[in-house]
Amino acid sequence: MLGFLGSMNLAVTLLVALALASVIGTILKQNEPYQNYIVKFGPFWHGIFEKLGLYDIYSSSWFILILAFLVTTTSICLYRNTPRILASLKQYREDMLEQQLVNMADHSRHRTSVAHDEAVATLAHSFRSLGFRTRTKRHGETTTVAAMKGAANRYGYLFTHCAVVIICIGGFLDSNVPLKVRTLQGSLQAETREIPVSRIPDRSKLPVDNSSFRASVSIPEGRATRAAFVNLGAGYLVQPLPFTIQLEEFRVEHYPSGQPRSFESDLVIQDGSQRIEQTIAVNHPLSYKGYTIYQASFGDGGSELDFKLHDLASAAVLDHSLKVNGDLVLDHNGVAYRLEMDEFRKFNIFANEDPAIDKKFRDFGPSVNFKVRLKDGRANEYLNYMYPITLEGREFLLSGVRSSLEEDFRYLHIPADDEGSPGRFFSLLNLLHDDARLRRIYAAGQSALLPGNSVDGNITEQDVGNVTLRLIRLFLDGGFPMLQQQIDPAMDEDTARTVNSASMKILRFGLEQAYTASLGDAGLDVAEISERDIQFLNDAIVTLSALHQYGFPYYLQLTGFEHVESSGLQIARAPGAKWVYLGFGLLILGVFFLFYVPHERLWAVIKPAGTGSEMVLAGARTRHSRDFSRYFEQISRTIERSFPAN
Amino acid sequence: MRTDVMTSEAPADLAGLTGKRFSLRPVDYLWWALLLGGFGFVYLNYRHNLNGYEWIIFSCSTLALGYAGTAWTEFRRLLLIVAVLALLSIQLYDATLARAGERFLLQYFLASQSAVMWMSFLFVLATLSYFFALFTGSAFSAAVGTGLTWTGAAMGLTGLLVRWHESYLISPEMGHIPVSNLYEVFILFCVITAIIYLYYERRYRIRALGGFVLLVISAAVGFLLWYTFDRGAHEIQPLVPALQSYWMKIHVPANFIGYGCFSIAAMLGLAYLARGDDANPRPLLARLPVRAEIDDIMYKAIALGFAFFTVATILGSLWAAEAWGGYWSWDPKETWALIVWLNYAAWLHMRISRNWQGPAMAAWAIIGLFVTLFAFLGVNMFLSGLHSYGEL
């Protein structure tokens, strides 16, 4: 039994089994929410996979069993081999006689005029000066000098294999296997709800003095915590801490290209009356009383965002404020929209693609990401920039929209006015929704249109007003395509083209008039409409045409923010680490000993021959016989030369 | 590794065998003087740019290079040539990145990208020379293969050093050692594999195997070229915070010594299988060493690789303890490192317990390369985890 458990075959089998089991763990994403697995594999396979522990393979019972077996085999192997190895280090085998040496692969025979005793002394000295330790034994007439070197090689075996055992045990101390066992016993239960720590029941709490855990916690700036969370299966456990950790400030520094250069948290540890301040960063954790605190991630700690919602169908503007991760239900003409604030970013740095700007990277300024969800659960995602962005010399407020994560954002370009705000655009839009006002404007402005531009000689002024208004309505409801659709398909091509160009002209006229009026409202001198103002209108028309696809009856204009970041910390206590590190040291030492300190033996049998002596040399090296032959040849050649021949 | 020195220089008497490991010659003193001079220069001028750990790494690297350069004079020559080329490029750059496109020598030779292209070209050429020598028995062609491999390694190493300098020229805060992404480590892989092979070549006189080993380097070159031209991967990118650590400077090179050795072992395994047994080898491959010899070197390569891979994995674990808050997280990259390690541990055990040699072990060494390749590339391509940099 012990023989089997300590056998090399079993060891190799276990090594391969462990490797294969680990492969599964890397192919199947571990510790995902169960929902994902069900979707991926279906309920049937999900059930089987869950039973097999495939979702958390590395702490599943069968994986631990393989590891336990490996530790057992290695221990037994050590137990059986160590005494033999230690004993062999004391055995110089000084009983070897000539016949045995001659049977060895590497041996040589020499004659010398040097007398027996002196030859023995010289050889033993030579061997020692080669770094060997020697034993000499007389067998009647002849003498055997036995030498050995490289004991470290044999210790290499002990070191590497002890290391494997120590590392596994150390790792076990720090693993979450004990927690698993306690959950199975029922004395511990993972919490799956998202509730405040104070309401979490005791059976989901670990003791403060728990000596081994790896927990994480996210702290918003300015806040403190006395607990962290340990993930377990589909839920988590609370790990109370014996001190408070407060986050004073979190910082992200960027490279000029906008990629993050460093994440840093200014922490204050308050432990009774003791207060420690330290900044941690990725790769620079803080150690305190055996607890180590790492910078692991970062996120939004609930930034407060102020914004205006411009109703796209009326003049209404709503002021709101919302925290990141907060939401808000809006009622628009009886339809409910839920606005979910997802993300705020203070910087948006991109490679510059505008040749007019002499910079490699540009910061597009703050932005918000939000979703707008309808009753049936469908949602669009939006990405709005706070400040206008210069494109081809003009400024636009960008708002991206997409209906699924796989799509790219499509951007609405709202032309910004001289203050960089969407005000001018929205006053035009408002006016376009004000039928009474438009009628008045068109009544006053018709003379400009009628001469030479008439579609039909009999048209009345009243009709023109109506037609313009109708076209504007169609345009706002469906953009240019909607206007195209109005043309009677029975019409022949030429007529259709004429009608189309006429309606375009009327639409343009209507929009120009409205725009002029809105500029007048804003106090501008309408007699001096500039090139820029015309350009603004052209841009606005493009935007108006796209508005019906926007999917949300408001434009969200970010007007202010208070940025609050949160820092994701990892807090660990790993009493097994020192064992593991000890194992690491032994392993490295052992492996190099095994491979690079050869274990070698040399023998010489010296017998008197006439006045001189005859010497037989032989040698061996464990597992590197090819190299050794050359070495041995050199030794024997050198010895040959250093003894006078007779 | 005393036998190494002794086989190369046969000692006159026993004192030569026993005395100091190296009897230093005047050139050796010159070598150490140069090295220590360089070290002193860096110390005097850049004392404040390195932190304590970096000084330890720098000192140990200097000693290691000094030792290796004393024991292996061709390697010393390589280091000296690379040092001269790198210094020349620093001179030519004159602290301005734009010089890369202005100065002839930089543009066509010494800018990192040009040097890497030279390396690629030379390695492919070396492969051809070695194979030509193998098929025809031309000793000249084999010697050319060796020369080209040395030159390729020199250009690759120069390319890496110049790239290191270039990253600082982009902006000082962008500066970092070029072992931080797949593109850079592929160059490192080519250079290290070539150097380790050259070591075995000299030690065991196995020029006939050069073509096989260079084949894997050429494959890496192929990938590198695709990665450059198709993906623009040669652009120098800033370091993500997780990589800003002195651990990276030792973890990655140690890993690549391991990968290099495993690749060599696999190619030797291929040669072993391709050759056919000793009695009736394939006609074209009859010049390959006998199987027992190939097998022996294969074992040595795996042993060296295993030793360095053990160190590298342990360094990775220590680094993870500092960066991720745990010395082992079962992250896919970590786990695959373990798989590679277990695989070679099993290989070594079979080899010593059963004294298994022969085609099965050769085949296993080839399979080992695929396992290694997955750990090195596949994980980045197919699996996601904490090692999310260096994606394809």
Ligand code: HEM
């Ligand atoms: C993860 C686990 C293990 C690792 C990493 C490991 C590693 C090694 C290494 C690197 C060698 C040296 C091989 C060589 O010299 O070529 C070795 C030798 C050896 N291993 Fe293991 N080993 C492990 C587990 C085991 C187990 C479980 C056994 C028990 C049967 C075992 C028995 C041996 C023996 C008997 C030797 C030969 C030692 C000698 O005579 O030099 N090993 N091991």
